[in-house]
Amino acid sequence: MKRAKAVNFLAIQTNNYLNIKADFTMSENLYSKNKDFEKFEARFPIQAYKLLRAYEFEIKVVALDHNNKELFTKNLETDSYGGLLAKIPLPKGCKDCLAKIEAYEISKYPGLELHLGTFIPLKITDNRKIIICDFDKTLVETKYSKPSEIYDSLTSPLKNYPTLENSVKLLKSYIEQGYHPFILSASPHFYEDAIRDWLYANEIFTAGIFLKDYRRILSILENDLTPKDIKTQGIYKLGHLLDIVNMTDIPSSVVLMGDNFESDPLIYLTFSELMSGRVEPRQLWNELKRVEDFKVTARQNGLFLNKIFQIKDNVKHHGLDKEVKIYIRKKGSESQLNIRAPFNSYHGKIELYDGNLLKEDSKKQIEAQAPTE
Numbered sequence: 001m002k003r004a005k006a007v008n009f010l011a012i013q014t015n016n017y018l019n020i021k022a023d024f025t026m027s028e029n030l031y032s033k034n035k036d037f038e039k040f041e042a043r044f045p046i047q048a049y050k051l052l053r054a055y056e057f058e059i060k061v062v063a064l065d066h067n068n069k070e071l072f073t074k075n076l077e078t079d080s081y082g083g084l085l086a087k088i089p090l091p092k093g094c095k096d097c098l099a100k101i102e103a104y105e106i107s108k109y110p111g112l113e114l115h116l117g118t119f120i121p122l123k124i125t126d127n128r129k130i131i132i133c134d135f136d137k138t139l140v141e142t143k144y145s146k147p148s149e150i151y152d153s154l155t156s157p158l159k160n161y162p163t164l165e166n167s168v169k170l171l172k173s174y175i176e177q178g179y180h181p182f183i184l185s186a187s188p189h190f191y192e193d194a195i196r197d198w199l200y201a202n203e204i205f206t207a208g209i210f211l212k213d214y215r216r217i218l219s220i221l222e223n224d225l226t227p228k229d230i231k232t233q234g235i236y237k238l239g240h241l242l243d244i245v246n247m248t249d250i251p252s253s254v255v256l257m258g259d260n261f262e263s264d265p266l267i268y269l270t271f272s273e274l275m276s277g278r279v280e281p282r283q284l285w286n287e288l289k290r291v292e293d294f295k296v297t298a299r300q301n302g303l304f305l306n307k308i309f310q311i312k313d314n315v316k317h318h319g320l321d322k323e324v325k326i327y328i329r330k331k332g333s334e335s336q337l338n339i340r341a342p343f344n345s346y347h348g349k350i351e352l353y354d355g356n357l358l359k360e361d362s363k364k365q366i367e368a369q370a371p372t373e
Helices: 045-052 147-154 165-176 189-201 214-218 234-247 264-276 281-288 298-318 360-369
Strands: 002-013 017-028 058-064 070-077 083-089 100-105 114-119 129-133 180-188 208-212 253-259 323-329 350-353
Touching: 002 100, 002 114, 002 208, 017 058, 017 100, 017 234, 058 083, 070 083, 083 234, 129 165, 129 234, 165 180, 165 253, 165 323, 165 350, 180 189, 180 234, 189 208, 208 234, 234 264, 234 298, 253 264, 264 281, 264 298, 264 323, 264 350, 281 298
Parallel strands: 129 180, 129 253, 180 208, 253 323, 323 350
Antiparallel strands: 002 017, 017 083, 058 070, 058 100, 100 114
């Protein structure tokens, strides 16, 4: 028997909202079979090939307090890929009451509510500090240039690739300072289990993971992404950066970590400008669209403008000049970046660092960059 399954479920509670990002699919019910479960072993991406399929669901979300008393119920519909992104206003007085969330699928079998799991929301309320980190080339030295390298990445656990120790140490130093971690990568959405295993193995827990859903690239109806976006990540990555800060209710402090192998510096500088509240979003967006990574369709343009102006209004509501710190892992021994228009200068906004712990001076460098109480 096949039943709905929550591939991932991220719930974030802020002072006034419950934000949910989740993905669902149909899966064989393993508990109805005589199956021997093996001990934990790191998974590799191709094992999640079934996530290439698309399903629609109706999800019932039940919020409970510490005594399992129901606070409120909300029925939500996913998109055609089983994706859910929702912002639910909290009832008055629920800020400190919400303890857990139960999720049910209520459309596949009429009259049945299939329990998908019980989830504890991450509370980002008064101390709103987050760190958003890229994965490939920032935390792990992955390779996807040749067909053979792509095949290896699909059929191997991520532990087989070199870990960039400096990056991991920098990320964990901010987590220890109370920053909540998010992983934002252009890797395909079916890499999530493999990435989660790697994070746990490196003692990085409770991280929200945002990946590129490649099914949307081939979609005729919900073409949020186009074939061009397979290789470029400008519109995808900047869009999810805005989603994350919207879900966390415009944090007071944001740290961004990426690399200089693609377009992270340009994306992060654009995000920093939008968070400052000092620029006119439409003017900045019109300048960005001249860059190849940000060339978009009419539909993408409309969707993105809506996100930009929503963030502009929220930034004004929470106060301007949000603190945004940017770390970029450099390529080789470079000492400066070549940033494309519209940014002529990045000095004071980006800090370059070496991702590997190969030399003693690299250790001293990362210790100097790590925040202190």
